Amino acid sequence: MKFNYKFSNLLGTVYRKGNVLFTNDGNTVISPVGNRITLFDLRNSKANTLPVEADHNFVTLALSPSGTLLIAVTEHGECYMISLASRTVIHRRNFMRPIRAVKFSPDGRHFAMTKENKIFIFKTPGRATGAFEAFIIERVYSCFVDDTTCVDWSSDSRFVVVGSRDMTVKVIAVVKIKHFKLNTFTSHSDELVGVFFAENSLDCFTVARNNVLCTWQASVELADIEEDDGAEAMDENDSDNEGGKDFFYRREGKHFLKDTIKAEEIVSVMSACYNSKTKHMAVGFSNGAFTLLELPEFIIIQSLSLEGYDISAVEFNLTGDWLALASSSRGQLVVYEWQSEGFVLKQQGHTNNMTCLDYSPSGQYVVTGGDDGKVKLWNLSTGFCFVTFSEHTSGISAVKFTQNGKAVLSASYDGTVRATDVKRYRNFKTFTSPEPTQFISLCVDSSGEVVCAGSQDTFEVFVWSMQTGRLVEVLAGHTAPVSGIVFSPIAPLLISSSWDKTCKVWQMFTSKGTRETIQLGADCLAVEVRPDGREFAVSTLDGCITMFDVDTAAQVHCIEGRYDLHTGRREGDLVTAKRLQKVQAFTTLCYTADGECVLAAGRSKVICIYHVGEQVLLRRFEITCNLSLDGLNDMFDRKKMSEFGNLNLVEERDDDPTMLVKMNLPGSKKLDNSTRTYRPEVRVAAVRFSPTGRAFSAVSTEGLLSYSLDASLAFDPYDLEMDITSDKVRDTASAGNWSEALMLAFRLNEKDVLREVFEAVPISNAELVASQLPQVYVEKLLSFLAAGLESTSKIELYMRWVHTTLMTHGESLKDRSPRVVALLKALQKSITLRQRDLYRVCEKTRHAIRYVVEVNAKSKTVQTKGDEMEDSEDDILNEKEPEMEECNLGGGDVEDGTSVGTAA
Known part of the structure; x- marks a missing residue:
């Protein structure tokens, strides 16, 4: 399995603080999202985060008139000069002051x-x-x-x-x-x-x-x-x-x-912008209202409000038609078209910490839940949130997609589990317990008919029927909160983990008792089952990840990863980071698509990938280097240490005079952006691998981080030899040895050469070439088709290759279905995306297409009638030719009408 995952996008956070900008064409909004910068393409409905990461949050942006140079300054005065053409930092300077x-x-x-x-x-x-x-x-x-x-x-x-x-x-x-x-x-x-x-x-x-x-x-x-x-x-x-x-x-x-704005309460101006070409000024206020004026006459054009939250930034595009409004307290970004009084863009992240996520079976969508009680669905291809469910009244603890991808389940601390239809966007089932309790874990079986949730208060597992919504069973036996539950994908088994240092395997649908109780040496924090259902992993409080066999309940492997979770010293800690390292543990687990490795993370800035069989750390990803977050530094600045403790804990008034110093309640750890005055702590709440195996996502303090494989970033050949070069591959293709050339291109594994050889193969030879490929190259061909379908314009060529390859090797792929399931899901995702894009284009132009078809049909009809008339005229002329021959019996030369008349 490849592990060259690179950061690809940041979702769930659309704006933090600072000013926002429009590009010169007015089609893209540039927004600071913490220590990164995101570009929102309004024409193509796509969000993309620049591969630039600063040491602190960005608060000031400026774009050159040419649109190629972006200056971004952090809250500590570090200035980055970024080229938008190459998407890289070309200069950097620290001014040491805001x-x-x-x-x-x-x-x-x-x-x-x-x-x-x-x-x-x-x-x-x-x-x-x-x-x-x-x-x-x-x-x-x-x-x-x-x-x-x-x-x-x-x-x-x-x-x-x-x-x-x-x-x-x-x-x-x-x-x-x-x-x-x-x-x-x-x-x-x-x-x-x-x-x-x-x-x-x-x-x-x-x-x-x-x-x-x-x-x-x-x-x-x-x-x-x-x-x-x-x-x-x-x-x-x-x-x-x-x-x-x-x-x-x-x-x-x-x-x-x-x-x-006719406000009765005390308000102040938070932001203002002016478009000199249209002579319009926009002003944002602390109560969420904004006013559009015409100057210098001071004519009020519009005055609206955005639900009572402050408007931290406003900006016009070059033509003055669109107005960008951003709110730091709500984390919202809006693009408003004031002439039509409509929204071009309206995006908002979670106003509090994200707590959980899950992938859809196709890998196209991600569902997230947060402490704000909202459930959001994100499109990974566009980076936008397309629906938000706010039925819950408390924080979300777990979310799950059903196996068919048609419904989303969410468990909350409000004592309910809700099932929501992702097509109609409505809550069609609500599951509750006989006694009010808080749910902290959730799972659904492979058929989507049985829903289970673990309790934090009563230490029980509740089982409901999806069709009837009734409580079917209550599984008791744990003596502490049920931290995790998961269904086996191949058998009617339910595996639960608890803080009581036990892990139980329940035999569902056949008996009411537990099949096996496994005793561990520390509290269980998370449990995850392997995709083939033969093994499950449990994370414990002592920093270990233990693997057990599902059938025998015997321990198979054990990974000690406590010291792999690099953690820093938080501002409220009274011990050093070295001592904190001894109490670290993984709070979330996820197997890779092939089941060979496990992804783990916790209260730290790193995500670890372990090989299960070898029990070694393969790679560690650092999710952020943002020093604006708490818990990144290993030690404190001694200049800020006094006899009373760390001076950073002393609250100071913000630059905004409307924000008063607020006292935090003892024991409160929730990060309410509208009231907090302390630095949020870096942590990873959940990690999940995509069903396609080519990406994984993590919800953290920064937002929803997406990492994916990019074949163009690294040279990764397969079974390479000294004589395999790009010239040899091209020469083999020129000689007409298509199957050999294609296998050499796969072995060289250069993206441009592989595409050139593949597209040069005649489609008439596709079946012959596909039948000559060994099975190992068939998988590589399907992987290439799945990646190429997302961006190619030759959709028919790729789809015919997909059809030919699956028809030729369908039986052998079916026998190896556990190994190629991720590959087939990636192929299904690419085909679905292109089908949706084509449908969207055809839906918008269907009347024009129908008109063209009708005109073409009528032109063919007219042409057919014209051909029939010409044929009838030829028949008439053929009937007159014998008479003309009879008139020419005298031997005269018939060349024109004069000769004919003379002969007559």
């Missing part, structure tokens, strides 16, 4: 950055400036008393307007301007949230935190300002009162934004 705003100039030659009480002007690397060194400082202005918060450029890239927490706004000339001195506005009484220039003008609009909007008119037009090469550059010591006599600002209006 950066509140970054903005590129309209000509793309410079970008401005706010840091402390200064404003920095940098030169953009690239051909336009002739400089390829990053972060070349052009100018630095330190004319503020407090931290600078926002910045904007004039349309000609010669001026910047900067807002600060000292309640002042300053207009600064980046180039040397005749008769220009520093201009300062002092009409605000709170921190500036946004400052903006009008289009082709020096008129300004300033928005403060206390709902005040001011409009400022410049005394001169932008086109009338001349540069002076002989003038001295504007110095930071230039007095504000010595402004040029020909250049000054006048306040034209002062408006109170709270009046636009």
Whole structure:
């Protein structure tokens, strides 16, 4: 089995904090999701996370006018310059202080950055400036008393307007301007949230935190300002009162934004943006309301609300038709089309920790549950959540797909197990116990008729019938919470694990007693059965993973993985990380598709893959390096250690004045994003392998992480020899030895060469070539077809190969079904995806297709009638030819009508 899994996507988290951006074409939204960045393609309905990971959460983003350079700054001031063309980090610099705003100039030659009480002007690397060194400082202005918060450029890239927490706004000339001195506005009484220039003008609009909007008119037009090469550059010591006599600002209006939303409670402005082309401004408030205005007339276009949560970021696209709204307290991202008053995108992750997940049988979808009581279904191909179920009133402890994939089961701490139809999106069954109890484990048999749930309070296993919804059996015997239950896929056996240090095998449908009770040396935390049903694994509190034979209940293998779970020291820990290592354990398990390895994770930042037979660690994946989370560092900074403990535990007021310091209840570990003031702890709640075997997912503090195999990332040949080269493969194919060329291409295993040889094989020879392939190459051919069908445009060619291969080798594949089940599921997934894509295209254009077919049929009918008329005319001419021959008995040459007339 291959283990070169790479991070592919981040789901479940659409926005954390910071600003959001639109690309220049307006079709993609760029959103910071913790220490990663996700791109939401609105046209193709697809979300993709960049393979860039920072040490802390991103809070500030800026995109160049060319759309190829992205600047992302973390909350600790580490700046990343990212190329969107190559999707890699090309430059990096640590400014050691928070950066509140970054903005590129309209000509793309410079970008401005706010840091402390200064404003920095940098030169953009690239051909336009002739400089390829990053972060070349052009100018630095330190004319503020407090931290600078926002910045904007004039349309000609010669001026910047900067807002600060000292309640002042300053207009600064980046180039040397005749008769220009520093201009300062002092009409605000709170921190500036946004400052903006009008289009082709020096008129300004300033928005403060206390709902005040001011409009400022410049005394001169932008086109009338001349540069002076002989003038001295504007110095930071230039007095504000010595402004040029020909250049000054006048306040034209002062408006109170709270009046636009008619709010009775205390609200403040959280974000603002301005589109200079359409002259529209959007303002987001702390109560979830947002207002769309037309400036400078201050005309209210729309005023709406997003369910009472703060709007942390707003942004227009280039044309001003779409407005992106983001809420950090709710983790929601919305793209709103204000003209039609509809939503282009509306995505929201779990507002609290994710706790569980499960794959659909086809591997296309993933269901997740969280502490917020919601169950969400995610499409892995698009990265979007397409339905959310919120019937539960408490946190979700376990979720399961039925074997046919038509229903989702969810167990909750509210004492219910709910079955939901994934086609109609409705809750059709609710299972409860006679006495109220909390369910912490869940399973369903292979037929989908029996549902079981383990209790945390009564220590029992409840068994229900899916059809009737009635309680069938209550299995008692455990003396502690039932941490895990699982059905055997080949026999009517139920395996349960408990904190009472026992694992029980129940004989279902035949007797009421247990078949076997297995005593372990520590509390059981999780149980998982192998896909073939011959073995099951149990994770215990002492950090061991023990495997047992299902038939004999004998121990087969034991893996001691306590020290493989690398853990850091959390802020509240009183012992070192080395001592914490001794009490680590795996809380979630999952077998691979072939059953040879097991995937394990727990209260740590790593996911481990063990080989069961060899009992060795094969690979360890680190899910994050985000130091904004708790539990990553092995030791504390001694500068923050005092006689009273760690100073990081001392709560501080946030930069947002509307957020008050809140006291956490003793023993509370839930991470409520709307109230928390401490760092969340890194942990992996659940891991699951895809039925296709080519991917696995994990729910963690960061969200739903997806890892997959990418054949283009590594060179992985099979049975390679010295004389097998790409040239030899091509020469063999040119000679017409298709089966030999295809086997050589599989042995070389270069993706481009394999595709070239495969597509060169004539489809008429497909059956002959497929019949000549050995079984090992048949599996590789099906794997290649499954991967190629997802992206190829030659769908018919690949589908005919699939049909031919399965018809030729169907019997042998059936005999080896346990080994190829993951391969066949991957093939089924690819075929289903392409069928759905084609259906969507044909459904949208079915009337046009019907019209083309009708026109084609009518044209053929007209052509047929024309051919019949021509045939009838030929028959008439053939009947007249004998008469003409009789008239030509005199021997005259018949060439035209004149000769015929003469002969007559």
